[in-house]
Amino acid sequence: MSTAKPGAAAGPAPVDDVPIPYMQRTRDYYVALGYDDPYRWAHFVEVPFTPLRVPLRQARLGFVTTAAPYRPGAGDQGPGAPYNAAAKFYQLYSASTASAPELFISHVGYDRRHTSAADPNAYFPLRQLRDAVAAGRVGGLASRFHGLPTNRSHRTTLEADVPELLRRCQEDGVEAALLVPS
Amino acid sequence: MSLAARHLEAHGIPTVIMGCAKDIVEHCGVPRLLFSDFPLGNSAGRPFDVESQALTLELALRLLESAPAARTTVQSPIRWSSDPSWKRDYLDLTTLSPETLAERRREFDEVKAVARTRRAESS
Numbered sequence: 001m002s003t004a005k006p007g008a009a010a011g012p013a014p015v016d017d018v019p020i021p022y023m024q025r026t027r028d029y030y031v032a033l034g035y036d037d038p039y040r041w042a043h044f045v046e047v048p049f050t051p052l053r054v055p056l057r058q059a060r061l062g063f064v065t066t067a068a069p070y071r072p073g074a075g076d077q078g079p080g081a082p083y084n085a086a087a088k089f090y091q092l093y094s095a096s097t098a099s100a101p102e103l104f105i106s107h108v109g110y111d112r113r114h115t116s117a118a119d120p121n122a123y124f125p126l127r128q129l130r131d132a133v134a135a136g137r138v139g140g141l142a143s144r145f146h147g148l149p150t151n152r153s154h155r156t157t158l159e160a161d162v163p164e165l166l167r168r169c170q171e172d173g174v175e176a177a178l179l180v181p182s
Numbered sequence: 183m184s185l186a187a188r189h190l191e192a193h194g195i196p197t198v199i200m201g202c203a204k205d206i207v208e209h210c211g212v213p214r215l216l217f218s219d220f221p222l223g224n225s226a227g228r229p230f231d232v233e234s235q236a237l238t239l240e241l242a243l244r245l246l247e248s249a250p251a252a253r254t255t256v257q258s259p260i261r262w263s264s265d266p267s268w269k270r271d272y273l274d275l276t277t278l279s280p281e282t283l284a285e286r287r288r289e290f291d292e293v294k295a296v297a298r299t300r301r302a303e304s305s
Contacts, residue, residue, distance in 0.1 A: 177187075
C-alpha cells in the first residue's frame with residue numbers, strides 16, 4: 001500500500017496532481033470523435049440526507065454494485081478484456097451475499113491502461129464486508145446484494161431501476177447501504 | 183449509482199458511495215462519497231492489496247457514521263502511485279492522430295450497436 005511518506009505533506013504537489021476531470025475529458029473526447037451532443041451527467045442542487053440511526057455494529061448493511069455476472073457466449077469478460085457491451089445487463093439483479101457469483105467489469109469504461117480488473121476485491125468488496133462483520137464492526141450483511149444496470153437514461157434509472165432497488169432494500173431490512181460503482 | 187444513493191437516502195436509508203470519479207459523483211450530488219484517487223475500476227481499494235482494501239472500507243464506514251451533512255466527501259490518503267503521471271492518460275487526446283480518432287469513432291459506433299441489441303433483448 002502506498003500512503004504519503006513521512007514529511008511528504010510538507011511539500012507542494014505538482015499542479016496537475018488532482019482528481020481526473022472525467023466530465024471535461026469525456027466531453028472533449030467525444031467532440032473530437034465528431035459527436036456534437038455531449039452526454040449530460042445528472043446534476044441536482046438539493047441532496048437528501050439521512051443520519052445513521054443505529055450503531056453500525058448492530059446495523060444490517062445493504063450492498064449495491066454495478067459489476068456484472070459472467071454472461072456465457074458474450075465474449076471476453078475477464079481481467080484486461082476490451083470494453084464489452086455484450087456483457088451489459090439491463091435489469092436490476094440480486095444474488096446471495098453468502099455465495100456470490102463471480103462478477104466482472106468488462107462492460108464499463110474502467111481505466112484499461114492503468115489497471116486490469118484482475119482482483120474483484122478492488123471493485124466488489126464482499127470479502128472486506130464479510131471481514132467487517134466477522135470483526136464485529138458491522139452488525140450483518142443483507143442476505144443478498146443488488147446489481148444496478150449502467151448505461152441507462154436518467155429517466156429509466158429514476159423511474160424503473162432505483163424504485164425497484166429501494167423496494168428490495170426495504171424488503172431486506174437494511175439500515176444503511178454501501179454503493180460501489182465500477 | 184449516484185441516483186440510487188439519492189433515492190435510498192430520500193427514503194430513510196443512509197448511504198455511502200465508494201468511487202474513483204469524484205467530479206461525476208459530486209456533480210450529481212450525493213450524501214456521502216469515499217473518494218479514492220485511483221484509476222477507474224478500483225473503487226474498493228488497490229488490487230491485490232488487502233490492507234488498502236480494508237482501509238478503504240473502514241473509511242467508508244466511518245463516513246457513514248459521522249458525516250455531518252449531505253455532500254460530504256472524504257478522500258482516501260492512499261496513493262495509487264508516487265508518480266501522478268497516470269492521470270494524464272485517460273481519454274488523452276494529445277496523443278491521438280486523426281486516423282486513430284476515426285478508428286475510435288468506428289469502434290464506438292459498433293459498441294453502441296451491440297449495446298442497443300442487448301438492451302432490446304433484455305426488454
